[in-house]
Amino acid sequence: GLEETLCTLKLRHNIGQSTSPDAYNPQAGRLKTLTSLDFPILRWLGLAAEHGSIYKNAMFVPYYNVNANSILYVLNGSAWFQVVDCSGNAVFNGELNEGQVLTIPQNYAVAIKSLDDNFSYVAFKTNDIPQIAALAGLTSSIRALPLDVVAHAFNLDRDQARQLKNNNPYKFLVPPPQSQLRAVA
């Protein structure tokens, strides 16, 4: 019956700092995504959420939301955001501080560089199973293209194309350059 499923439905799920993250790099930060697969009521709502914390000078590689808009609220600290539209215009290029909100439209490319050690955010996504597509790094779209397609699409020689495909060994969060690396406990 309805009451057996609806009335006892799980209504709370923690994705804050204490929970086990989906992506973690001790030098860069952590990410946790909550979708309708792990929190079924989100299917009714058609919404999902993401919690992220990025260490100082670490970076979230350029990516885009494949099937959702993302409304990002800064919980702590500050970070530099760049958002780019389909024409290559930077529609946002600036600092986002605690308490501020930024809307990242579906398919617009975004990159984040943390300016604080305690930078963290929550992003509300308008799809219950949101997908993101990285444009750089180990799981990026560019890495999945044939080498010759990369070379000719970007007007590079094969060696440069190989660098573009393979140089970044990280998936989403890139630790700061060696010179800026924080001590890891």
Place this chain on the structure above:
Amino acid sequence: PQQNECQFQRLNALEPDNSVKSEAGTIETWNPNNDQLRCAGVALSRCTIQRNGLRRPFYTNAPQEIYIQQGRGIFGLIFPGCRETYEEPQEQEQGQGPRPQDRHQKVEHFREGDIIAVPTGVPFWMYNNEQTPVIAITLIDTTNLDNQLDQIPRRFYLSGNQEQEFLQYQQKEGGQGQQQEGGNEGGNVLSGFNDEFLEEAFSVDREIVRNIKGKNDDREGSIVEVKEGLKVISPPTLRPRQGREEEEEEEEEEEERRGDRRRHRPHHHEEEEEEEEWSHQVRRVRRPHHHREDRN
């Protein structure tokens, strides 16, 4: 569609009314603001790709359905997060370590009459490796639920500095789109990022970053020529099918249409051979029923 958008007194046959020339082809578009197309919630374009023409990778804010009116070639869809399953064997160069091998996601062939389905936000590229120009008709379903933006069709190119074909209409008509997009100088989704961001994200030098942003690229448009021909990892079975194989496929289709009972049998010779081999093995095992130690 908005209210009264589909109240037609009369329908008209439409021709493409804008054309963008590229180095190795042309993209023609129908005005997506036309009443009929707005009512249907779609945008249409026709892409012609000359021999050795590569359509640069791009994704759209709504699903696409592409019909191949003419020609043959190869294409790829890049599904975010999926593995690169086409791998080149690692090469050992003399006096050096192993050379990094290439690997990429699946590449497929297309031919005349094919429909290619491209989901929202999934990068797509295509290449004409034959003499005949490829002509592809593309429909973008802008009112699809997968599109959470407005009804303006958008192509997000991963490379180059070409102009947006559909946004030109917004610019011409000086409508809402122009204000939203903040002009249309041409570029790709990576060209709006700072050089430092891209250097760090890709771990590459400044020269490569300039190329990523399309700054060293004076080739015209979104279809570029690959003079020496495009090399991709592709199994022999993915070569364009010709002659006998094509006939066999047509025969199979004919059989299916007739409801031939044999349709339940495997179509391909390899599968038949495998089945034959398997049945031999089964026979070998089943025959000596009286020897219990042979049963497995």
